[in-house]
Amino acid sequence: xxxxxxxxxxxxxxxxxxxxxxxxxxxxxxxxxxxxxxxxxxxxxxxxxxxxxxxxxxxxxxxxxxxxxxxxxxxxxxxxxxxxxxxxxxxxxxxxxxxxxxxxxxxxxxxxxxxxxxxxxxxxxxxxxxxxxxxxxxxx
Amino acid sequence: xxxxxxxxxxxxxxxxxxxxxxxxxxxxxxxxxxxxxxxxxxxxxxxxxxxxxxxxxxxxxxxxxxxxxxxxxxxxxxxxxxxxxxxxxxxxxxxxxxxxxxxxxxxxxxxxxxxxxxxxxxxxxxxxxxxxxxxxxxxx
DNA sequence: CTACATCCTCTAGTGGCTAGAGCTGCAAGA
DNA sequence: TCTTGCAGCTCTAGCCACTAGAGGATGTAG
Numbered sequence: 001x002x003x004x005x006x007x008x009x010x011x012x013x014x015x016x017x018x019x020x021x022x023x024x025x026x027x028x029x030x031x032x033x034x035x036x037x038x039x040x041x042x043x044x045x046x047x048x049x050x051x052x053x054x055x056x057x058x059x060x061x062x063x064x065x066x067x068x069x070x071x072x073x074x075x076x077x078x079x080x081x082x083x084x085x086x087x088x089x090x091x092x093x094x095x096x097x098x099x100x101x102x103x104x105x106x107x108x109x110x111x112x113x114x115x116x117x118x119x120x121x122x123x124x125x126x127x128x129x130x131x132x133x134x135x136x137x138x139x140x
Numbered sequence: 141x142x143x144x145x146x147x148x149x150x151x152x153x154x155x156x157x158x159x160x161x162x163x164x165x166x167x168x169x170x171x172x173x174x175x176x177x178x179x180x181x182x183x184x185x186x187x188x189x190x191x192x193x194x195x196x197x198x199x200x201x202x203x204x205x206x207x208x209x210x211x212x213x214x215x216x217x218x219x220x221x222x223x224x225x226x227x228x229x230x231x232x233x234x235x236x237x238x239x240x241x242x243x244x245x246x247x248x249x250x251x252x253x254x255x256x257x258x259x260x261x262x263x264x265x266x267x268x269x270x271x272x273x274x275x276x277x278x279x280x
Numbered sequence: 281c282t283a284c285a286t287c288c289t290c291t292a293g294t295g296g297c298t299a300g301a302g303c304t305g306c307a308a309g310a
Numbered sequence: 311t312c313t314t315g316c317a318g319c320t321c322t323a324g325c326c327a328c329t330a331g332a333g334g335a336t337g338t339a340g
Contacts, residue, residue, distance in 0.1 A: 158297075158298065159296085166296090175305085177305045177306075
């Protein structure tokens, strides 16, 4: 079992070196053993953890949610109701965000299409920004 | 012309009092006159500015972009090419974000649907998080 | 043995606010 | 006129999830 340096862990997990140290500092990743020269030496389990964390972050889960999810993973006999609730909450967030971005997209498209590429005085982009009444009130 | 306090400006613009002061501190909103007692006293032009800024922030423009847009607004004879470019860049960002969130949504839905509401050991939510290979590779 | 990549800790910065402490100003009611 | 109490003021620090950089130690290949 050869030792895994932090750089190697970063390469294998896709999480950057300073980010790994950051995760350790906030208690998301367990402290690894150290070499004689005080360098971190990871084990396979750390790599699994890092993969889990990375995937969860990519899905937009907050660090606190990930902490809970990790705790759940460590105890397979627990009910998965909490995990389910966290994922559902995140799903609702994502759905809301999508709706809101679609509205933004529509508004931005109108601005861009309306731009006659002339002077700012007639520019629809500036105009719409200046006067909210001209936009569609879809969300804000 | 009665004086507009910062609180009144906040009420009329929908931008919170500390946020207005913050915008002043970063040079996004011009410093208003002060009363004898050193209190900010705004004019109509400040309210227009605030409305513009607020709308632009709601559309997700960054403060630096807004700075540029405001400068353009102040000079109606300039070409609106920059405004157009900023809006287009933002539109592309929004479109990418939407695509990415749709992929997340799909993945989250699979996780949530697969959850049998039993023990964590069989929970699809935890399982998928732990093993990225199980998800759809749509984006990350 | 030397060069050089990688590692270490520590502090500070990012963006766009938000919260709080501890003060002063001001208008309305008693 | 006095008091009450909200509103304003400045300044510092905190939020999230990192990221950047200084300044030094370690580890490895030639």
